[in-house]
Amino acid sequence: MMIRFAILPLILALNFSMCKKNPSAADSSKPAASSSPPAEASTAASTGVSAGPASSPARINKPVVDQTAQTIIFCYHLLVDKVRYPGTEITPAAFEAQMKQLKDRGITVIPMQDLLAWKRGEKSIPPRCAIITFDDGYKSQYEVAWPILKKYGYPFTMFIYTEGVRGGSLGGGGAITWEQLADMRDNGVDIEAHSATHQDLREGHTITLASPGGKKTRTKLTGPQYEQWVQNEVVGCKQLLEQRLGIKINCFAVPFGNYNEHVKELARNAGYEAMFTVYGQPITFTSPMDSIGRYAIEANKPKVFEDAVKMIGASTSGGAPVAEVGAKDLATQPADGETVRTALPLIKANLSGIGQIEPGSVQMRVSGLGVVPATYDPKTGTVSYQVTQKLREKSCSVFVSAKSQGKKVEAHWTFGIEESPARAVPPAAQTPKK
Numbered sequence: 001m002m003i004r005f006a007i008l009p010l011i012l013a014l015n016f017s018m019c020k021k022n023p024s025a026a027d028s029s030k031p032a033a034s035s036s037p038p039a040e041a042s043t044a045a046s047t048g049v050s051a052g053p054a055s056s057p058a059r060i061n062k063p064v065v066d067q068t069a070q071t072i073i074f075c076y077h078l079l080v081d082k083v084r085y086p087g088t089e090i091t092p093a094a095f096e097a098q099m100k101q102l103k104d105r106g107i108t109v110i111p112m113q114d115l116l117a118w119k120r121g122e123k124s125i126p127p128r129c130a131i132i133t134f135d136d137g138y139k140s141q142y143e144v145a146w147p148i149l150k151k152y153g154y155p156f157t158m159f160i161y162t163e164g165v166r167g168g169s170l171g172g173g174g175a176i177t178w179e180q181l182a183d184m185r186d187n188g189v190d191i192e193a194h195s196a197t198h199q200d201l202r203e204g205h206t207i208t209l210a211s212p213g214g215k216k217t218r219t220k221l222t223g224p225q226y227e228q229w230v231q232n233e234v235v236g237c238k239q240l241l242e243q244r245l246g247i248k249i250n251c252f253a254v255p256f257g258n259y260n261e262h263v264k265e266l267a268r269n270a271g272y273e274a275m276f277t278v279y280g281q282p283i284t285f286t287s288p289m290d291s292i293g294r295y296a297i298e299a300n301k302p303k304v305f306e307d308a309v310k311m312i313g314a315s316t317s318g319g320a321p322v323a324e325v326g327a328k329d330l331a332t333q334p335a336d337g338e339t340v341r342t343a344l345p346l347i348k349a350n351l352s353g354i355g356q357i358e359p360g361s362v363q364m365r366v367s368g369l370g371v372v373p374a375t376y377d378p379k380t381g382t383v384s385y386q387v388t389q390k391l392r393e394k395s396c397s398v399f400v401s402a403k404s405q406g407k408k409v410e411a412h413w414t415f416g417i418e419e420s421p422a423r424a425v426p427p428a429a430q431t432p433k434k
């Protein structure tokens, strides 16, 4: 019992860094991916968006999203049997071992669009997630990576630079084809933008221009010439992908991660919701959407993957490792995702499933109140607190932590509050006023 508790939600951190261009995961508006997990179902289940039966009179319209969740995003390039350029290559075996590790460590691979929906406050994601992205558009991503991802049922995103697709001025023999991209699209793979020619997008930086005759010139563009060029890189590539594939693009992976405020503004105006770099870091609810870091995975730097995974497992404060426990296992009251009719709820959780609790180690935190003087009954394993000061927000997060066998164990959940004066107290319980 206690083992289950300690191990189950031991969610480990994963870090991803984004590389230049990668196509990405499934959009819910796209055909259901065979490789996509049942996002709606798993979301509802893990976040308790649905209200509990008896105790919750109302359903909240907008889900109360778990703002403590974290995601790491991985960026891959080429899959090759023999690595020659470790900066962008990885063997299929190493790639598959990493995919397996995510599964073994209980890290949920989610579609990119779930991350965006979560950031919009529309849907919850599991507490510890990973997103898989591929940059540039290589046929090995279609031929080698995709079958492995199908095996694990993982959604993923492809970031494509349009001139790098086969037939484009930069699309060589290893490039993915438009037909392969269409096949991926039809199977729910998320396809997103990574510029037109994959170069430094900042004004005045040296770039290569290809003339219609195929002649290449190194140059630095400024002024109106630069504006015209960068417009095509940021906006033109989006339009081309949308038109050729009949899709909606809302993500932009910045080539080399090199951009500035002007490029960001162009991208925002073009309708991109998120911009990605290759500076890996765990993505939290408050991470800015115009610089989402990905962990670039390189063949000779296995530590990047390891560290990313560890990042998401550790507490965000950088403190001692904490084992996460699912709120469901604690029979919490109010339940996770439930909406209550009172701003003065009784908050309870049953810790008996955690195992031996160290005396005095039980702590309850409530959003808007901080640490509260909760009581813990060692006989029943129940920690409870009757709120005495009205909760002001529409949603309330509770964190319960305790020490068990020297380890800190923590659970958190969120419930909604919708005080309706007329029906706040059931008629039977009403007492005459004054």
Ligand SMILES: [Zn+2]
Pocket (backbone or CB within 6 Å): 019, 020, 021, 022, 135, 136, 194, 198, 255, 256
């Ligand atoms: Zn790239």
